[in-house]
Every structure is written in C-alpha cells, then in structure tokens.
Amino acid sequence: MADIMVDKAPEPVSSAALRRQMLKEFWFYFSENRGAVIGLFVFLLLVVVAVLAPLIAPHSPFEQYRDAVLVPPIWTEGGRAGYLLGTDPVGRDILSRLIYGAQYSLFIGVFVTTLSLTGGILVGLIAGYYRGWVDTVIMRLMDIILAFPSLLLALVLVAILGPSLTNGMIAIALTLQPHFVRLTRAAVMAEKTRDYVTAARLAGAGPLRLMFRTILPNCTAPLIVQATLSFSNAILDAAALGFLGMGAQPPAPEWGTMLAEAREFILRAWWVVTFPGLAILITVLAINLMGDGLRDALDPKLKRS
Amino acid sequence: MALLQIDNLTVEFETATGWFKAVDGVSMSVEKGEVLAIVGESGSGKSVAMLAVMGLLPWTAKITADQMLFEGRDIQKISPAERRKLIGKDIAMIFQEPIASLNPCFTVGFQIEEVLRIHLGLDKKERRARAIELFKQVGLPNPEERLNHFPHQMSGGQCQRVMIAIAIACNPKLLIADEPTTALDVTIQKQILDLIMSLQAKNGMGLIMITHDMGVVAETADRVVVQYKGRKMEEADVLSLFESPKSNYTKALLAALPENATGDRLTTVSAFFDGNPEPTPGVSA
Amino acid sequence: MTENTMLEVRDIKRDYELPGGLFKPKKIIHAVKGVSFKLERGKTLAIVGESGCGKSTLARMITFIDEPTSGDLLIDGKKVDTRPGHLTQEMRQKVQIVFQNPYGSLNPRQKIGDVLGEPLAINTGMSAEERRHRANEMLKKVGLGPEHYNRYPHMFSGGQRQRIAIARALMMNPKLLVLDEPVSALDLSVQAQVLNLLADLQDEFGLTYVFISHDLSVVRYIADEVMVMYFGEAVEYGTRDEVFSDPKHEYTRTLFAATPRADIESIRARIARKNAAKAVA
Numbered sequence: 001m002a003d004i005m006v007d008k009a010p011e012p013v014s015s016a017a018l019r020r021q022m023l024k025e026f027w028f029y030f031s032e033n034r035g036a037v038i039g040l041f042v043f044l045l046l047v048v049v050a051v052l053a054p055l056i057a058p059h060s061p062f063e064q065y066r067d068a069v070l071v072p073p074i075w076t077e078g079g080r081a082g083y084l085l086g087t088d089p090v091g092r093d094i095l096s097r098l099i100y101g102a103q104y105s106l107f108i109g110v111f112v113t114t115l116s117l118t119g120g121i122l123v124g125l126i127a128g129y130y131r132g133w134v135d136t137v138i139m140r141l142m143d144i145i146l147a148f149p150s151l152l153l154a155l156v157l158v159a160i161l162g163p164s165l166t167n168g169m170i171a172i173a174l175t176l177q178p179h180f181v182r183l184t185r186a187a188v189m190a191e192k193t194r195d196y197v198t199a200a201r202l203a204g205a206g207p208l209r210l211m212f213r214t215i216l217p218n219c220t221a222p223l224i225v226q227a228t229l230s231f232s233n234a235i236l237d238a239a240a241l242g243f244l245g246m247g248a249q250p251p252a253p254e255w256g257t258m259l260a261e262a263r264e265f266i267l268r269a270w271w272v273v274t275f276p277g278l279a280i281l282i283t284v285l286a287i288n289l290m291g292d293g294l295r296d297a298l299d300p301k302l303k304r305s
Numbered sequence: 306m307a308l309l310q311i312d313n314l315t316v317e318f319e320t321a322t323g324w325f326k327a328v329d330g331v332s333m334s335v336e337k338g339e340v341l342a343i344v345g346e347s348g349s350g351k352s353v354a355m356l357a358v359m360g361l362l363p364w365t366a367k368i369t370a371d372q373m374l375f376e377g378r379d380i381q382k383i384s385p386a387e388r389r390k391l392i393g394k395d396i397a398m399i400f401q402e403p404i405a406s407l408n409p410c411f412t413v414g415f416q417i418e419e420v421l422r423i424h425l426g427l428d429k430k431e432r433r434a435r436a437i438e439l440f441k442q443v444g445l446p447n448p449e450e451r452l453n454h455f456p457h458q459m460s461g462g463q464c465q466r467v468m469i470a471i472a473i474a475c476n477p478k479l480l481i482a483d484e485p486t487t488a489l490d491v492t493i494q495k496q497i498l499d500l501i502m503s504l505q506a507k508n509g510m511g512l513i514m515i516t517h518d519m520g521v522v523a524e525t526a527d528r529v530v531v532q533y534k535g536r537k538m539e540e541a542d543v544l545s546l547f548e549s550p551k552s553n554y555t556k557a558l559l560a561a562l563p564e565n566a567t568g569d570r571l572t573t574v575s576a577f578f579d580g581n582p583e584p585t586p587g588v589s590a
Numbered sequence: 591m592t593e594n595t596m597l598e599v600r601d602i603k604r605d606y607e608l609p610g611g612l613f614k615p616k617k618i619i620h621a622v623k624g625v626s627f628k629l630e631r632g633k634t635l636a637i638v639g640e641s642g643c644g645k646s647t648l649a650r651m652i653t654f655i656d657e658p659t660s661g662d663l664l665i666d667g668k669k670v671d672t673r674p675g676h677l678t679q680e681m682r683q684k685v686q687i688v689f690q691n692p693y694g695s696l697n698p699r700q701k702i703g704d705v706l707g708e709p710l711a712i713n714t715g716m717s718a719e720e721r722r723h724r725a726n727e728m729l730k731k732v733g734l735g736p737e738h739y740n741r742y743p744h745m746f747s748g749g750q751r752q753r754i755a756i757a758r759a760l761m762m763n764p765k766l767l768v769l770d771e772p773v774s775a776l777d778l779s780v781q782a783q784v785l786n787l788l789a790d791l792q793d794e795f796g797l798t799y800v801f802i803s804h805d806l807s808v809v810r811y812i813a814d815e816v817m818v819m820y821f822g823e824a825v826e827y828g829t830r831d832e833v834f835s836d837p838k839h840e841y842t843r844t845l846f847a848a849t850p851r852a853d854i855e856s857i858r859a860r861i862a863r864k865n866a867a868k869a870v871a
Binding site: 346347490491492493494495498506517518519520521522523524543544547548557558559561562563564566569570571572 | 640641748777778779780781782783785786789804805806807808810811812844845847848849850851852853854856857858860861864867
C-alpha cells in the first residue's frame with residue numbers, strides 16, 4: 001500500500017544525515033542573498049578578532065604613549081610605523097582599542113539580545129496564549145514603552161540606575177523587548193488556531209506543554225530574524241549611550257565611548273572619530289545584511305518554488 | 306491552424322537539491338471553440354505548463370519549448386509589451402481561489418473597468434455600460450449595485466463570477482481555467498461550470514480546463530490530456546478516455562474513483578501503475 | 591440495541607456570539623440548531639453538507655473541542671459532562687479526531703515518533719522504550735515503517751501525513767473516530783489508499799466512524815448511515831441506501847443533481863446534447 005507519490009530520491013534515514021540535509025537547504029537559500037554571505041563573513045571576522053584580541057592587537061588598549069599623541073594613520077603624512085590607524089589624544093593606539101572594542105560590542109549584542117529575547121518570548125507567549133485581559137494589560141504596557149523614543153527611555157533608565165555599561169545594557173534590553181513581545185504574540189496567536197495544537201490538546205497536553213513544547217518551536221523563525229536585527233540595534237544604542245557618557249565609562253575601549261572622547265578633536269584629527277564610527281557602521285551593516293539573508297532562508301513564505 | 310499549440314515544453318525550477326523538472330516535454334494543442342481538459346494530481350505540472358504560456362512564472366523558472374504558437378505567432382519570440390497586450394485580452398485566465406485573485410483594496414467595478422480601459426480603451430461611460438452587461442452575463446444580480454462592492458462583501462461563488470466577467474471582458478479567444486471550482490461547494494461548482502460552459506459555447510472560445518476532478522472532466526471536456534509528474538500520459542477525446550483508457554495511469558485513476566468501487570475496497574493506483582506510462586501487457590482495468 | 595449504541599446525540603445546539611462593536615449590537619449565530627442521532631458500534635455515519643452548514647462544528651462538539659450550548663452527548667451509554675475541566679481522561683481517550691488538512695495537523699517541529707508518542711507520554715507512565723515500540727507498531731498498521739520514526743512531517747506527502755494523523759488518533763485505542771474531511775485535501779489515487787486504510791482499521795479495531803464530508807461519491811462508498819446538514823439543521827437522515835435512492839428533502843436532491851457524474855452514459859448524453867445544440871445553431 002505504498003504511496004505512489006513517494007519520491008524516488010534517496011531519503012536520509014539517520015538523524016545526522018537529516019540535519020546535514022536541512023543545513024544544506026538552509027545554506028542554499030541563505031547563499032542566494034550575496035549581501036547576507038558578505039555580512040556573515042564580516043561578522044565571523046569580527047568574532048575572530050574579538051576572541052583573539054590579545055594576540056592580534058599590537059598594543060595594550062590602555063597604554064598611553066606620551067610621545068605619540070594624535071599621530072595620524074600610517075599612510076598619511078606624519079604617520080608612524082607602530083600605529084597603523086594612528087593614536088588618540090592621550091596617545092593610545094586606535095587600532096588596538098578598536099580590536100578590543102569588538103569584544104565589548106559583541107558582548108553587548110549577545111547580552112542585550114538574550115535578555116530581551118527571553119523576556120519578550122515569555123511575556124509574548126503568555127499574552128498570545130491566554131488573550132483576554134492579560135493580553136490587553138501586557139500589550140498596552142508594551143505600547144507605552146514603544147511610545148517613548150528608545151534612546152530617550154534608555155537614558156532615563158540609566159539616569160535612574162546610574163551610568164555604567166551593565167545598566168546601559170539592561171536599559172537597552174528593556175526598550176528592545178516590546179518588539180519581541182509583539183512578534184511572539186502574533187506568531188503564537190497564528191499558531192494557536194492550527195490543527196496540530198488542537199490535536200495536542202486532545203491528547204491531553206496542559207497549557208505549559210502547549211506553550212513551550214508545541215507552539216514555541218514553531219515561532220522561532222521570525223524571532224531569530226528579529227534577534228539579529230536587535231543585535232545590531234543593541235550595539236548602535238550602546239554606542240549612542242556611550243557617546244552621551246551614559247554607557248561604558250572611560251577608559252573602556254567601547255566604540256561609542258571612543259567617539260565621545262574624541263568629540264572635541266573632530267576638526268583637528270579626523271581619524272580619532274572616523275575609525276570608531278566606521279567600525280560601528282560596518283558591524284551594524286554586516287549584521288543587518290545577515291539578518292536579511294536569515295529571513296530569506298527561514299521564512300517559508302518567501303521561499304520560491 | 307490550432308488556436309494554441311505547444312510543442313515539447315519543459316519547465317524547470319532550481320531547488321536546494323538541484324534542478325527540478327515541473328513540466329517535462331509536454332506537447333498539446335487547442336482548437337478554436339474546443340474544450341481541452343488537463344487532468345492530473347498535485348505535482349503533475351498541469352498548472353505550471355499554462356502559467357508558462359501566460360508568462361506568469363517567476364524568473365527562477367527555466368522555460369524551454371520547440372514552439373508555443375498562439376494563432377500562429379510564437380509567444381516566446383514576441384516582445385514583453387506585445388505579450389502583455391495578448392494576455393488578458395486574447396488569452397484570459399481564471400484561478401482556483403476567487404477571493405484571493407481579486408484585489409481587496411478596490412471595488413470589483415473598478416477592477417473590471419481597469420481591464421476594459423487598458424485593453425479596449427473605452428471611455429468612462431462605455432466602460433460602465435460594458436461592465437454592467439458583463440455582470441449580467443455572468444449572472445450576478447443587481448449588477449449596477451454590485452459594481453460598488455468590495456471582494457470581501459461577496460461570497461466565493463460570486464467572486465468567481467466576477468473573475469469570469471473580468472476574464473471574458475475582452476472577448477478572449479482562449480480561456481484558461483485553473484481549477485476554477487475546487488474551492489467552491491458542489492452546488493456552486495455546478496452553477497459556475499454551467500456558466501463557463503455556456504459562455505464558451507456562446508462566444509466560441511477555446512477553453513483549457515485544468516482540474517484534478519474526473520467528474521469535472523466528464524462534465525466539461527471534449528478532449529483530455531492526462532499528466533503525471535510533469536509528463537503527458539495520455540491524450541484522448543473524453544468518451545474514449547473514460548471508455549477505454551490506454552495508459553495504465555489513467556486506468557488506475559478511473560479505478561480509484563469511489564463510484565467505480567467494485568468490492569468493499571477501492572482499487573489503488575499502485576495496484577497496476579508503477580510510474581511507467583506505457584501499457585504493460587496482461588494488465589487491464 | 592441500546593447497549594450497542596456507541597454515540598448518541600440529543601438535540602445538540604451550538605451558538606456563536608459575534609461580539610458587537612461600539613455601534614452594532616451583538617449577533618448570535620446558530621451554527622448547529624438541534625441535531626440528534628444514534629450511531630451503532632462499528633458503523634459509519636457520514637455527515638454531508640456544504641461549507642458553513644455546521645458539520646465541522648458538530649464534529650468539534652463530539653470531540654469535546656467545543657462545548658455545546660445545549661443538548662446531551664452520550665458515549666458508550668454514558669452522558670458526557672462537556673464543561674471544560676469536567677471531562678474525564680477516560681472519555682477523552684475514547685474519542686479522537688482526524689483533521690482535514692494533513693499539512694496543518696502535524697507539528698512541523700516534532701518528529702513522527704514524538705507525534706505518536708506524545709499522547710502516551712502525557713496520559714500513561716510508559717517508558718520511552720515502550721512508547722517507541724508502540725509507535726513503531728502503529729506506523730506499521732497504517733502502512734508506514736519504523737524507518738519513518740525519526741523524520742519530520744515536511745518529509746512526507748499529503749497521503750502519508752494523513753496516515754500519520756490517523757496513527758496518532760489511534761494511539762490511545764479510541765472507540766470513536768471523528769474524521770473531518772480526511773480525504774478532501776488528497777489526490778484521487780491517495781484518497782483511495784486512505785479510504786481503504788480506514789476500512790481496514792475499522793475492521794481490525796471495531797471502530798465507529800463519524801465521517802464528515804462534502805463529497806457524495808466518497809460518502810456513498812464509505813457510509814452506513816448518512817445525515818445531510820443544511821444551515822445547521824439535519825434535513826435528511828437515514829441509511830445510505832434510503833438517502834441515495836430516495837432523497838426526501840429538496841436540498842438533498844439539489845446536492846445530488848449538482849454532483850459531477852463521471853460515468854460513460856452521462857458523458858455520452860452530454861456530448862449528444864452538445865452536438866444537438868451545435869446542429870441547431
């Protein structure tokens with residue numbers, strides 16, 4: 001009684017082969033987007049740089065070379081061999097600071113995203129699953145958070161909690177969270193009406209099992225995409241907070257803080273602001289491009305054929 | 306000269322596992338005033354072939370054909386502008402999901418008048434009059450009022466009537482109906498099929514009816530093409546197809562109809578079809 | 591007679607409330623307006639009707655997904671308390687459902703083995719090993735094999751998925767199976783296989799079926815009794831032969847007349863009509 005529609009193509013049997021095939025399929029759709037591949041490579045490079053920072057960096061990020069204050073980059077007039085991208089107003093090597101700064105950026109991205117993702121998923125699941133007044137209360141609260149300009153809200157929170165990188169990250173996570181809540185809620189509401197959820201309910205599954213085992217795994221694709229976008233947002237916001245003096249505190253080589261310290265030298269020494277700015281730009285762009293490709297690969301609605 | 310003649314059409318899509326042939330070397334033709342049914346199950350490529358003719362496939366599809374002649378002109382060779390003129394005017398198509406095929410943002414009157422403006426260049430008054438006439442033709446009550454309705458205010462059957470009105474607005478020579486009644490209830494299906502058949506007879510259009518339903522084939526077709534996995538299994542006039550099917554696949558399909566059940570179990574396709582289109586000696590339905 | 595009744599439905603009703611907006615009053619929709627029937631053990635009742643006639647709502651009430659507004663539901667001679675939270679585990683296990691759309695009824699992120707094992711894991715204290723054994727046995731019964739245990743739903747065709755959905759419904763040994771258009775999303779050839787499978791399983795387990803469908807040819811093939819629903823009411827109810835040979839209600843006759851006929855005589859007649867029309871013109 002075998003179905004005639006069974007494909008003759010060899011089907012993977014072991015779960016390892018299955019995973020390989022799914023990965024292959026993912027890569028096929030992901031790699032169709034060239035920008036995404038470039039973004040991925042830039043991001044991977046960034047990770048490598050961050051991890052190997054102590055080995056790569058030519059100098060310590062904190063060491064102040066009094067004899068080399070505001071040295072321009074090596075290829076311009078007055079550049080010195082030891083300082084590839086020049087030095088800042090107190091004689092620290094900019095390249096080394098940027099390399100160590102990558103550690104900060106990645107840490108901020110991971111921490112903020114994890115925090116807002118878990119919080120958002122939890123709250124969104126509850127709102128989307130129970131609906132009714134619980135949903136109304138939660139969503140209006142999220143609307144209020146969204147009504148503030150996110151940076152302003154983060155500033156207020158930091159002002160209350162006190163300026164430090166940790167508090168800044170918590171504040172940013174809080175402002176990013178409503179996006180996850182909304183996304184999770186929408187996905188949960190859509191999935192909840194599907195027959196497989198009803199079937200699980202008929203099998204006797206309780207609300208917790210339904211929420212976390214049945215529904216949540218099917219809502220991950222949009223969340224992963226949103227997570228990558230938040231990752232870049234978090235880096236950007238943290239840099240902005242740093243620039244305003246409310247995030248990482250000097251002498252930490254955080255990119256936004258570096259910009260802030262260099263503010264007054266913008267006209268005299270272009271390199272002290274250009275390179276941290278470029279680092280932020282490239283990182284955020286790469287992650288956003290990657291997020292685009294992830295959406296192409298994970299969102300079945302966009303899949304062709 | 307045939308109205309539409311397709312020779313050796315192949316359509317391929319690139320997937321993660323390589324090129325996939327949705328249509329594999331299919332040839333067929335429709336005469337003026339003839340009803341051709343293309344019947345097949347899902348994945349048989351029955352819709353894809355017609356979408357290729359209409360130029361409605363995504364750019365990822367690779368289309369090759371020896372020739373695709375419409376009234377003697379090869380539609381592969383004409384410019385996109387000429388093709389757009391042809392499609393919607395001389396070749397029209399109706400789809401399976403009537404509600405989804407209409408734009409929810411505009412009234413149905415606007416949508417039908419748009420077709421009349423683009424293809425026939427009628428002025429406002431003429432358009433209105435023609436739209437009302439068309440709505441009357443497809444049996445929509447209160448046509449003047451209906452023109453101001455949005456798709457969501459109508460039922461599926463009514464939306465399909467609007468789609469048909471739009472399709473026949475420019476008196477097409479060929480109408481392609483892609484599962485036009487699959488999403489509809491049986492009683493509505495009957496009405497819509499009757500409507501399509503009466504319009505076909507009256508206007509003398511060629512009609513290609515794409516369907517998976519043997520009942521619809523029996524009720525509408527003059528000639529039938531049976532497709533399976535992108536290949537043509539059999540082509541015959543409707544009576545001989547049902548009376549003495551040649552291909553094993555057709556035999557199997559007919560045997561699987563519940564109304565043809567002989568014992569207390571149905572005959573399944575795999576019982577005498579192994580994917581081979583040629584009749585095997587010693588097997589009969 | 592009574593001890594052989596598997597399912598009895600007495601004047602069951604279901605109303606839906608459309609919440610009113612700021613300026614429009616609440617609207618009550620009567621989806622099912624008082625339906626009664628009795629179904630014997632091991633028999634198949636087909637409920638026929640077009641979209642919106644209330645047949646799916648009826649199915650959802652029989653499977654305790656929706657609560658009836660009024661009316662009684664007796665399963666195995668026992669009255670079921672359908673209020674949420676009052677349903678006994680035993681009752682729940684007696685009735686299972688197979689949905690229409692095989693693409694929506696299986697969790698895309700759940701392996702087939704887990705799909706089948708889930709009811710056992712929730713309701714029984716079975717070990718993982720035993721669950722696996724039972725699931726594999728059931729896979730064999732529905733025409734699949736142990737090699738399918740570790741696969742995901744998207745790797746199966748529609749017919750195979752429907753087999754899996756049937757297997758899942760049977761895992762807890764139910765007595766009554768509600769089949770909500772189980773073959774209408776399937777291709778003709780696959781439809782025949784699934785219908786045969788259902789017949790085989792009915793013989794093997796002595797199952798009682800409530801078969802919801804809009805396809806009269808399928809109903810004629812599978813049903814012992816037929817009920818035709820129209821706007822929430824049962825307009826026709828009787829044995830298959832009664833209903834098909836002598837339909838009483840106007841709507842039933844319309845339905846029969848509208849069903850496309852694929853027999854050779856009707857094709858001949860149609861072609862003759864067409865030629866005659868051509869000759870006149």
